[in-house]
Amino acid sequence: MKLHEALNIDISTVNLEIERLVTRDKDVPGGSPLAKGVLELIGSGGKRLRPLMVIVGSRFGRKGQGRRTLQLAAAAEFIHAASLVHDDIIDDAKLRRGSPALHTQTGVLSAVHIGNYMSARVIELLGKHAGDKNQYVHDLSAIATAQLCIGEYQQMEHAYDYDLTLEQYLEKSLNKTALLMATCLRVGALSAECTEETAAALYAFGEALGIAFQIQDDLLDFTQSSETLGKPAGSDLRHGQVTLPVLYALQDPELAARIRCVGPESPEADIEDALAAISGSGALARTEELSRRYLEQAAVIAKQLSSYPAHADLETLIAFFAGRDR
Amino acid sequence: MNRQLIGDTLRLLQAELSPIAGIKLPFSPAEGEGLLSVMEGYNLEYSRKLHFMGIYIILVQAARRHMECSADHPDLIRNVLDGDYLYSFYLQFAIKHRELDAVVFLAPFIKQQQIRIANGDYAELDLITLIGQFLNAEFKKKRRSEKAIEQVG
Numbered sequence: 001m002k003l004h005e006a007l008n009i010d011i012s013t014v015n016l017e018i019e020r021l022v023t024r025d026k027d028v029p030g031g032s033p034l035a036k037g038v039l040e041l042i043g044s045g046g047k048r049l050r051p052l053m054v055i056v057g058s059r060f061g062r063k064g065q066g067r068r069t070l071q072l073a074a075a076a077e078f079i080h081a082a083s084l085v086h087d088d089i090i091d092d093a094k095l096r097r098g099s100p101a102l103h104t105q106t107g108v109l110s111a112v113h114i115g116n117y118m119s120a121r122v123i124e125l126l127g128k129h130a131g132d133k134n135q136y137v138h139d140l141s142a143i144a145t146a147q148l149c150i151g152e153y154q155q156m157e158h159a160y161d162y163d164l165t166l167e168q169y170l171e172k173s174l175n176k177t178a179l180l181m182a183t184c185l186r187v188g189a190l191s192a193e194c195t196e197e198t199a200a201a202l203y204a205f206g207e208a209l210g211i212a213f214q215i216q217d218d219l220l221d222f223t224q225s226s227e228t229l230g231k232p233a234g235s236d237l238r239h240g241q242v243t244l245p246v247l248y249a250l251q252d253p254e255l256a257a258r259i260r261c262v263g264p265e266s267p268e269a270d271i272e273d274a275l276a277a278i279s280g281s282g283a284l285a286r287t288e289e290l291s292r293r294y295l296e297q298a299a300v301i302a303k304q305l306s307s308y309p310a311h312a313d314l315e316t317l318i319a320f321f322a323g324r325d326r
Numbered sequence: 327m328n329r330q331l332i333g334d335t336l337r338l339l340q341a342e343l344s345p346i347a348g349i350k351l352p353f354s355p356a357e358g359e360g361l362l363s364v365m366e367g368y369n370l371e372y373s374r375k376l377h378f379m380g381i382y383i384i385l386v387q388a389a390r391r392h393m394e395c396s397a398d399h400p401d402l403i404r405n406v407l408d409g410d411y412l413y414s415f416y417l418q419f420a421i422k423h424r425e426l427d428a429v430v431f432l433a434p435f436i437k438q439q440q441i442r443i444a445n446g447d448y449a450e451l452d453l454i455t456l457i458g459q460f461l462n463a464e465f466k467k468k469r470r471s472e473k474a475i476e477q478v479g
Contacts, residue, residue: 027438034444086410089395090403103397106444112395112406113444119413121435127430135421142417146344149411153346156403 003047006316014051017074018042021121028117037102037114041081044097050076053181054188056317057202059310061192068129069191072137075122076184079140082118083148087109090152091239119145136190144183151176157241162250164258169247170211177217178210178267198305205301205314212294212321218243219287221281234275237262244290248283255281295322331372332358335379342419347411353383364458368465377423378461382453383422384419385436388412393443431460 004011022028022038029035051073058069087093088101089108095101103111119141126137154172158164185202194202222245223234236243238261249255259274278284295318302314332355343349361382365375392409395402420429432453439451 027434027441032445034441083410086406090404108395108397108402109393110444110446112392112409115439116392116409117437117440117444120433120440123417124433124437127426127433130426130430133374135426138417138421138426142414142421146414146418148410149407149414150344150346152407153344153348153411156407157346289457 003049003316003320004052006320007052007313009052009055011048011126013070014055014073014077015042015050017070018051018077020049021074021078021125025121033106033110037106037111038081038118040099041085041096041102042077044076044099046081046097048077050080050181050184053206053317054191056188056310056313057185057188057194057199058192059124059313060189060198060202060305060308061194063192065192068137069188070190071125072140072187075126075140076180076187076266078118078122079145080116080180083145085115085118087152091235093235134190135189137248139183139187140180144180146181147175154243158242160263161242162246162256164247166244166247169242169244173211173214174207177214180208181213182206182219198308201301201305203246205298207306208294208298209317209321212291212298213246215287215291215294216321218245219284219291222275222284227322234271237275237278238271240264244287245278245283248286249278249281254279255283262291292322328359328362331362331379333378335383338376339380339383339419342422343415344411344438347408348368349387349411351379351383351387353387353472357386360454361457362477364454365461367458368461370461373423377420377425378428378457380419380423381416381428381432382457384412384416385432385451385453387401389439393448403473427464428460431463432456 002011004014019039020044022035023030053064054073054076055069058065084096085102088096089103089111093101094104102114106114123138123141126141130137151172151174151283154168154175158172160170182203183206185206186199189202218236221234221243237246246259250259257275262271262274264320298314298318302311302318305311307316332353335358336351336353339351358379361379362375365378370378388409391405391412394405395409399405420426426461435451435456442449
């Protein structure tokens with residue numbers, strides 16, 4: 001069963017709302033390269049995790065899912081997709097979900113501004129009805145996006161840094177991945193007039209779930225094939241990203257020597273050797289264990305919210321994230 | 327006075343920008359003259375002038391960083407990230423300093439500018455005129471409500 005089915009969310013309504021962000025924009029001619037690029041990107045797949053989280057969040061409010069919730073759900077996907085366009089430029093990735101990355105089709109300058117368009121469209125749309133009382137609608141564009149950039153800066157600063165600490169890794173993961181998910185749950189909840197206390201609990205739940213997600217993402221780079229990933233396997237280490245499996249493997253002196261020789265100019269054989277050494281070690285099991293601990297942390301928060309019928313949706317999210325790598 | 331305002335704005339921005347981003351804002355006092363002269367037409371408090379100058383500097387710098395994004399640029403990654411961070415910082419800054427109305431006013435113009443550049447039209451956005459239009463609309467609205475109060479009184 002797909003996640004949106006398990007959550008009893010009509011994904012076609014969500015997808016339509018996302019498409020409308022561009023098709024109903026009077027400033028974008030239909031069939032223009034920009035419209036085509038954006039629609040292809042959002043139509044190319046993805047589980048719509050962030051919009052689903054916005055909707056789940058709204059189920060904790062007294063009003064439930066309304067028009068504003070659906071707009072925020074679409075906005076969350078737009079912000080995520082815009083970040084993917086820029087990520088692909090930063091990582092010099094040629095493929096996105098198995099198709100050519102946007103910048104390979106439009107050129108870098110144009111792709112940067114198509115990503116900007118998506119972010120700017122969200123601010124335009126949500127700003128129209130945002131007063132002093134509901135400034136939270138801008139949390140996705142302001143706080144979550146700024147933190148996402150901070151996570152990218154931290155990743156850039158620590159490229160090939162084999163002395164990275166676990167705390168630094170977790171902070172980067174929080175900024176780069178988890179805070180957007182946490183914000184999705186929170187803004188969804190507030191859009192349905194949820195209490196601040198419950199919104200804060202949902203935010204904490206999203207943080208724990210998001211870190212587990214990022215850890216699993218790091219793991220998938222070692223365990224999945226290039227075909228499944230839609231990008232070359234092992235690409236994190238090739239780009240100097242010191243992920244959790246690498247951090248754990250570095251604790252073994254013999255493995256550390258093989259990993260530390262990997263740099264920006266390393267021959268492919270050295271990288272392959274390090275990747276194989278990490279995969280064959282206990283580092284992957286330890287990585288999975290830490291991911292599981294974050295999911296347990298999320299489960300504790302979900303239990304605290306058991307007076308809400310929607311707490312079952314949080315358990316559905318945990319179950320989905322737990323089974324992601326299998 | 328003008329130099330002081332621009333200096334104060336730059337100090338405020340540097341204090342609020344994340345040190346992790348490590349962004350420096352190269353901005354000469356001459357670049358702020360146009361906006362200063364527009365703001366002189368309105369009876370704005372010093373702090374508000376500072377906030378509008380801040381919004382202007384952030385948006386100009388964000389746009390410049392992103393215009394420097396080409397596949398062969400040696401600082402491509404830094405330019406993409408700095409532009410992204412500055413656009414989100416703009417929103418944070420404006421909300422913090424209670425200038426959300428200005429964000430709402432500027433939003434369609436900033437969006438249209440992204441569309442134009444994506445389509446290959448690189449003409450700069452005239453932010454000074456736009457901020458002037460916003461201040462003018464705000465001034466007229468205030469006058470209308472003052473007149474309405476006088477009539478009731």
